[in-house]
Amino acid sequence: MTPRGDIPSPTLERLAEYLRCLTETDVDVEEFISSDQLGKRTRWPAELVRRDLSYFGEFGRRGVGYNVTLLRHALARILELNRPQPVVLVGLGNLGRALLTYPGWDRFNLFIAAVFDTDPRLVGKRVLGHDVLNADAIPEVVPTTKARMAMLSVPGSAAQEVADQLVACGIRGLLNFAPLALEVPKTVLVRNVSFITELAVLSHYTAQEQ
Amino acid sequence: MTPRGDIPSPTLERLAEYLRCLTETDVDVEEFISSDQLGKRTRWPAELVRRDLSYFGEFGRRGVGYNVTLLRHALARILELNRPQPVVLVGLGNLGRALLTYPGWDRFNLFIAAVFDTDPRLVGKRVLGHDVLNADAIPEVVPTTKARMAMLSVPGSAAQEVADQLVACGIRGLLNFAPLALEVPKTVLVRNVSFITELAVLSHYTAQEQ
DNA sequence: GGTTGTGAATCGATTCACAGCG
DNA sequence: CGCTGTGAATCGATTCACAACC
Numbered sequence: 001m002t003p004r005g006d007i008p009s010p011t012l013e014r015l016a017e018y019l020r021c022l023t024e025t026d027v028d029v030e031e032f033i034s035s036d037q038l039g040k041r042t043r044w045p046a047e048l049v050r051r052d053l054s055y056f057g058e059f060g061r062r063g064v065g066y067n068v069t070l071l072r073h074a075l076a077r078i079l080e081l082n083r084p085q086p087v088v089l090v091g092l093g094n095l096g097r098a099l100l101t102y103p104g105w106d107r108f109n110l111f112i113a114a115v116f117d118t119d120p121r122l123v124g125k126r127v128l129g130h131d132v133l134n135a136d137a138i139p140e141v142v143p144t145t146k147a148r149m150a151m152l153s154v155p156g157s158a159a160q161e162v163a164d165q166l167v168a169c170g171i172r173g174l175l176n177f178a179p180l181a182l183e184v185p186k187t188v189l190v191r192n193v194s195f196i197t198e199l200a201v202l203s204h205y206t207a208q209e210q
Numbered sequence: 211m212t213p214r215g216d217i218p219s220p221t222l223e224r225l226a227e228y229l230r231c232l233t234e235t236d237v238d239v240e241e242f243i244s245s246d247q248l249g250k251r252t253r254w255p256a257e258l259v260r261r262d263l264s265y266f267g268e269f270g271r272r273g274v275g276y277n278v279t280l281l282r283h284a285l286a287r288i289l290e291l292n293r294p295q296p297v298v299l300v301g302l303g304n305l306g307r308a309l310l311t312y313p314g315w316d317r318f319n320l321f322i323a324a325v326f327d328t329d330p331r332l333v334g335k336r337v338l339g340h341d342v343l344n345a346d347a348i349p350e351v352v353p354t355t356k357a358r359m360a361m362l363s364v365p366g367s368a369a370q371e372v373a374d375q376l377v378a379c380g381i382r383g384l385l386n387f388a389p390l391a392l393e394v395p396k397t398v399l400v401r402n403v404s405f406i407t408e409l410a411v412l413s414h415y416t417a418q419e420q
Numbered sequence: 421g422g423t424t425g426t427g428a429a430t431c432g433a434t435t436c437a438c439a440g441c442g
Numbered sequence: 443c444g445c446t447g448t449g450a451a452t453c454g455a456t457t458c459a460c461a462a463c464c
Binding site for chain 1: 421422423424425426
């Protein structure tokens with residue numbers, strides 16, 4: 001899916017960062033926060049913060065700033081995180097475990113609704129508080145979770161097949177960790193996370209001779 | 211560090227993807243590959259592929275395409291991956307283990323030169339083929355590895371402190387997995403990976419009512 | 421005074437369209 | 443004829459600069 005219309009994707013990423021800042025414990029001591037303070041915390045320029053926040057109505061108060069509670073709720077609403085959102089996980093290797101134990105699920109109102117793997121040593125067991133289901137059960141189970149999003153931490157060789165199954169179940173957003181470009185219908189949005197790509201970019205920029 | 215001059219960062223990310231494609235087993239059966247074929251594999255438009263590849267001289271042959279071997283070496287050179295590059299890992303939780311076992315290190319000529327943690331149950335042990343060192347030893351050990359890059363998979367509460375240590379050791383590129391914005395000198399480049407941010411963006415785009 | 425909200429200018433990346441070459 | 447390389451046009455995001463407002 002091409003992120004069409006509404007809010008640009010770089011802005012959405014920053015909105016998520018602002019939300020994370022506003023769920024930190026120390027932020028609630030003040031009733032208001034200015035674009036300048038929010039910018040300092042996230043390392044974005046204050047004018048960009050203001051531009052981002054202006055995409056959805058005005059609720060800053062000139063001369064004062066943004067009401068912290070109000071802003072937090074508004075951000076959660078935009079990101080559709082104002083009510084608990086189920087997410088499905090396929091692939092329970094080291095990366096899958098890291099995703100399960102990642103802090104911040106609650107904070108963002110996200111939760112893992114189902115965990116799948118193919119390894120017979122894992123299927124049927126309880127791992128880190130989740131029952132591991134056989135990947136064969138995806139078509140049956142995923143629709144019952146009402147999940148719109150799935151995380152794919154399976155080997156590259158299995159990724160496309162699993163993605164196809166998930167899409168057939170009505171999943172419309174995929175977080176793909178496999179090092180390949182998934183083929184999905186226009187209605188499905190894929191976001192890729194690739195450590196190696198990130199390191200390759202760092203490698204270029206940190207080269208001695210420029 | 212602001213990625214200044216030379217090649218734009220989105221282009222570099224795609225160059226890494228092209229390189230990954232060109233290290234797949236089936237690609238070597240043909241001597242040449244066209245921008246169209248490379249675009250199909252990576253899902254980028256062919257004209258963008260050509261623009262990207264044109265940032266560093268011309269070595270495509272009109273009417274024919276790009277020599278696969280030549281292109282692979284050129285991409286590796288741009289990304290400074292034509293000789294083995296040491297990378298340091300700090301934090302050996304589930305995410306750290308996932309990074310250690312991630313496939314593709316060899317392919318990209320990257321290797322883990324040292325692994326650090328603070329957990330006394332891990333320090334001194336051998337985990338997944340690597341000796342786990344005490345994080346206290348960072349100032350002593352990191353300079354000996356000649357690493358320019360480090361991966362930070364520690365809890366958010368420790369991230370800034372560890373980053374400071376690494377920077378003091380001469381590390382100039384950080385891959386940060388902690389959910390916060392690190393403060394580093396202008397000469398250091400940070401790239402952040404945040405699963406939750408990615409999911410938040412997916413959450414917005416997959417919302418039912420648009 | 422302090423801070424937001426936003427047109428206008430700028431900067432940057434992608435796409436178009438086609439000339440140039442093998 | 444096929445495919446690359448690239449100016450020019452377009453599209454998109456960020457920054458500037460300041461008017462509006464508390």
